[in-house]
Amino acid sequence: MARERNEELAALLEEARWSRAQATAAYNRVADETLNGEVRENSKIGRSHVSMWVGGVQPSGIAPAILCQALSRRLKREITPQEVGFAASTSPAQEALDWRADPLIALSDLGSGVDTDRRRLLAGGVYSAAALILPDEAWWDAMATPPSEEPPDKKRVGSGDVETVRQLTLAFSRMDQRRGGGHGRLTVDEYLRHEAHDYLRGRFADDETRRAMFSASAELAYLSGWMAFDNSEHAIALQRFNTAVKLAARSGDAPLSGHILRAMAHQALDLGFRREALKLAQASVHGQRYASATPRERALLGVVHARALAANRRNNEAARALLQAEDELSNAHDGIKEPDRTFFFGEASLAHETACTLRDLGDQQRAVKEFRRSVRTRGAEFRRTHAVTLGYMGAAQIAQGGVEEACATWTNVLDAMEEGIYSGRARQRVVDMRHLLSPYRKRGIPAVGVLDARAASYLAEVD
Structure with missing residues (x-):
């Protein structure tokens, strides 16, 4: 029996203006990024695969999820397997991203190693813009409601345990800034899966301690997500961010929720999901997430909001948001206790994000000026971000015709990378x-x- 041609896929390829070879290349890029070297069914395809799928053959393995992700990035909207004419079941990873799913179950299911972790996430799960649709206010209110009772037979959890989680998070955050997200994330995940999970299921001294432990564990889950994002493990990052938001909501920590939503917006921007990024950024600066934050954190939330506005061509609003972020950072001083998670954000980081915003607004000249300010003011302990900034600065310089100037800048990128930075963003x-x-x-x-x-x-050497 002759197969029926997949007209849905053919139409999407035409809309993307992709030849079979271009579709194959895009697919393999997403697969390489998602699998990070793991060999699976359809982890790499040729042009004949695309031709067969258009001809009516149903793809197997992870192919439907990878192809949908490649098309989503190209077309800047969520493409589902059904829209492509594929039959695909809901994966464990997709179920974990449901806002109704218990975050403690997600923590217990992290896995005990990289292979288990990836297999769970890649059983159909890749970075999905559909998972970025946030729940309504009723969900946030319900999550912040204290539990009616706690199990009496569980381990007692006190303020010292909360401080232990916070100290671990800060230590790994500093290492992430020096070495990149590809160094140490599995250790963070193991701690989340065991110690943090047990703390969260423990018997708390009081409700304040309960909220503090959920907040501390949310920051650690966020850190795992950020490290995965930095290392271009985007499906894993999305799951960790999702879990972190749920834990932060359980703690009632509005500024922390804003901080995590800001990171999700940053990731969405880098992957080309501009509209979704703006919605996340707007949510991060909404209500008490912004109003209750400290000046340094408000500056961080505000400048990513500015980037999202610029990416969506809302130029005037982006310019105002940049000025507001600068004002907020100028209000930060030693007399205000800032959360540890903002330790990295200062003049250099603000200049970096401002430069990215100006670049997206089409002002390459001012973007280069801000990139230079970022490079000039950044401390030596922030080597990973330094490499990323230099990479962006070289791209802005060559866009202005400064080829040799860009080469000089990019030489410094390689100098930094060869010192031992493990970062997918820097490698990119x-x-x-x-x-x-x-x-x-x-x-x-x-x-x-x-x-x-x-x-x-x-x-x-690194591939």
């Missing part, structure tokens, strides 16, 4: 660098040849 700057240099390879510019060869050698 090297990939982008080679792409942006490609038009200049045959022009006989010595700096281009030297840098391109060095970048190729670096990527060959």
Whole structure:
């Protein structure tokens, strides 16, 4: 019996303006990013796979989820398997992202190692814009309601236990800033799965301690999500952020909820989901999430909101949000106790985010100026972000025609990376660098040849 042509997939490929080869390349990029080296069914495809799927063959393994993600990024909207003409069941990862799912179950199901973790998430689960739709206010109110009773036979949890979780989170946050998210995340996950999970199911000294423990554990889950995001493990990051928001809501910690929503907006921006990013950013600065935050945290929330506005071409609002963020940071001083999670955010970080906003507004000249300010003012302990900033700055410089200037900047990126930074975001700057240099390879510019060869050698070693 002849198969029926998949007209839905054919129409989406036409809308994306993809040839079979381009669709294959996009699929393989998403699969490589998601699987991070793990070999699975359809972890890499050829043009014949796309042709067969258009011809009516139903893809197997993780193929439906990966192809939908590739199309979603290209078309800047959520594409479901059903829209592509595929039959796909709900995966455990997708179920875990349901806002009604218990975050303690999500913690217990993290897995005991990277392979288990990835298999659960990749049983159909990739980064999904549909999972970014936030619950209504009734959900937040219900989550913040204290439990009616606690199990009497559980371990007693006190303020010292809360402080232990906070100290661990800060230590790994500092390491993330130095070495990147690819270093140490599995250790964080193991702690979440065992110690933090047991604390959250414990018997608390009082309700204040309960809320504090849920808040501390939410920050640790957020850190795991941020590290996964930084290392380009986007499906894992989304699940961790989702769990972190639920835990923060249980604690009633509005500013922390805003902090995590801000990170989700940042990730959505990097992946090209502009509208979803703006909704998340708007939620992060809504009500008490912003009003109850300290000045430094308000500046952080505000500048990511500005970036989301700029990405959606709301230029005037973005400019006002930038000015507001600058004002908020100027109000931060030693007399105000800021949460540890904001330790990284200062003049250098504000300049970096401001530069990204200006770049998205089309003002490359001012973007370069702000990137320079970020590089000039950043401390040595923030090596990972330093590499990312330099990568963006080089891209802005070459966009203005400054090829040799960009090469000098990108040389510093490789210097930083070769010191031992494990970061998918920073590595992507090297990939982008080679792409942006490609038009200049045959022009006989010595700096281009030297840098391109060095970048190729670096990527060959880390891939």
